[in-house]
Amino acid sequence: xxxxxxxxxxxxxxxxxxxxxxxxxxxxxxxxxxxxxxxxxxxxxxxxxxxxxxxxxxxxxxxxxxxxxxxxxxxxxxxxxxxxxxxxxxxxxxxxxxxxxxxxxxxxxxxxxxxxxxxxxxxxxxxxxxxxxxxxxxxxxxxxxxxxxxxxxxxxxxxxxxxxxxxxxxxxxxxxxxxxxxxxxxxxxxxxxxxxxxxxxxxxxxxxxxxxxxxxxxxxxxxxxxxxxxxxxxxxxxxxxxxxxxxx
Numbered sequence: 001x002x003x004x005x006x007x008x009x010x011x012x013x014x015x016x017x018x019x020x021x022x023x024x025x026x027x028x029x030x031x032x033x034x035x036x037x038x039x040x041x042x043x044x045x046x047x048x049x050x051x052x053x054x055x056x057x058x059x060x061x062x063x064x065x066x067x068x069x070x071x072x073x074x075x076x077x078x079x080x081x082x083x084x085x086x087x088x089x090x091x092x093x094x095x096x097x098x099x100x101x102x103x104x105x106x107x108x109x110x111x112x113x114x115x116x117x118x119x120x121x122x123x124x125x126x127x128x129x130x131x132x133x134x135x136x137x138x139x140x141x142x143x144x145x146x147x148x149x150x151x152x153x154x155x156x157x158x159x160x161x162x163x164x165x166x167x168x169x170x171x172x173x174x175x176x177x178x179x180x181x182x183x184x185x186x187x188x189x190x191x192x193x194x195x196x197x198x199x200x201x202x203x204x205x206x207x208x209x210x211x212x213x214x215x216x217x218x219x220x221x222x223x224x225x226x227x228x229x230x231x232x233x234x235x236x237x238x239x240x241x242x243x244x245x246x247x248x
Contacts, residue, residue, distance in 0.1 A: 005033070016105045018223070114169055187221075
């Protein structure tokens with residue numbers, strides 16, 4: 001039976017892949033079952049809802065298929081993010097696919113002027129407003145950053161609660177590459193990565209990823225990306241991870 005998750009420790013068994021990291025990071029930032037996010041548990045899976053997007057982690061068994069298919073519309077799901085295996089069990093159509101990749105070695109990157117976002121005013125800290133401007137400058141049909149206000153409020157809140165980190169590389173005093181990462185006890189999940197066209201190939205973006213990875217400690221560093229970016233991240237030392245494929 002699907003039930004409300006009452007504490008973050010109930011989600012920790014799912015901290016074995018990217019979606020579990022994302023779910024736990026959100027719970028750490030916003031708490032359990034607030035207006036910002038809600039969480040439920042099944043026999044071998046967990047569900048997070050934020051607005052109309054649902055993230056499913058763990059493993060859906062055949063015996064849970066019908067209950068979960070009936071449950072998801074009841075919580076207002078319009079978009080589901082899950083592994084290919086779970087989507088197949090649920091017999092759902094897919095609109096977007098990708099892979100999870102895990103860092104397996106040290107990232108080859110040049111030295112760079114890196115700045116990290118902080119929880120206190122600091123003129124040397126990464127400016128989240130500049131980060132959003134960079135993401136917008138790098139948008140493509142496959143990469144559409146959120147509007148500024150929700151991005152800023154969410155990122156600053158996550159960083160303040162130790163649920164995320166963000167870093168940027170600067171050249172000539174201007175932000176040229178950036179990325180962020182969600183944090184859970186066992187994992188670091190990279191997201192919102194971008195670099196200006198004029199610095200691509202220079203190692204600036206790799207330096208940002210390397211800087212974040214250094215702050216992972218013993219955590220496994222992973223990311224979700226489209227198949228087209230697989231070779232790009234393989235050159236940095238990432239390999240296909242335990243999740244293998246994800247669907248949206």
